[in-house]
Amino acid sequence: MRDKIFSESAKAFSIPYEAWYAETSVKPFENxxxxxxxxxxxxxxxxxxxxxxxxxxxxxxxxxxxxxALSKMPELIELLGKIDRGEREPTVKxxxxxLKELGYKDITERVRK
Numbered sequence: 001m002r003d004k005i006f007s008e009s010a011k012a013f014s015i016p017y018e019a020w021y022a023e024t025s026v027k028p029f030e031n032x033x034x035x036x037x038x039x040x041x042x043x044x045x046x047x048x049x050x051x052x053x054x055x056x057x058x059x060x061x062x063x064x065x066x067x068x069a070l071s072k073m074p075e076l077i078e079l080l081g082k083i084d085r086g087e088r089e090p091t092v093k094x095x096x097x098x099l100k101e102l103g104y105k106d107i108t109e110r111v112r113k
Contacts, residue, residue, distance in 0.1 A: 004046045006072055009038040012105040015092060020112045032092045036076065036099070038069050039107060045069075051095070058089055075102050
């Protein structure tokens, strides 16, 4: 197993259903979601996971190969705790703005390059 080098990647997020390729996706997006992780500028990731807005609330979905990445984001865990104590759940767009305030970069490809 190789060591992950988080210092060479950036904390970022994308909103797949807002991306240019969303309409051409083979499988339509069932629920709104945000992908969050450590991403390299030229593609690739050191670990990513998703927050999905569903019928029963916002769900965190992370496979074990992303747990280390999640552990390196204490500010995100703190934000999720504040949302848990809040009066309402933020929308995807509101949550994206919260992530930007924490210094996360929006890497959603809204325009085809």
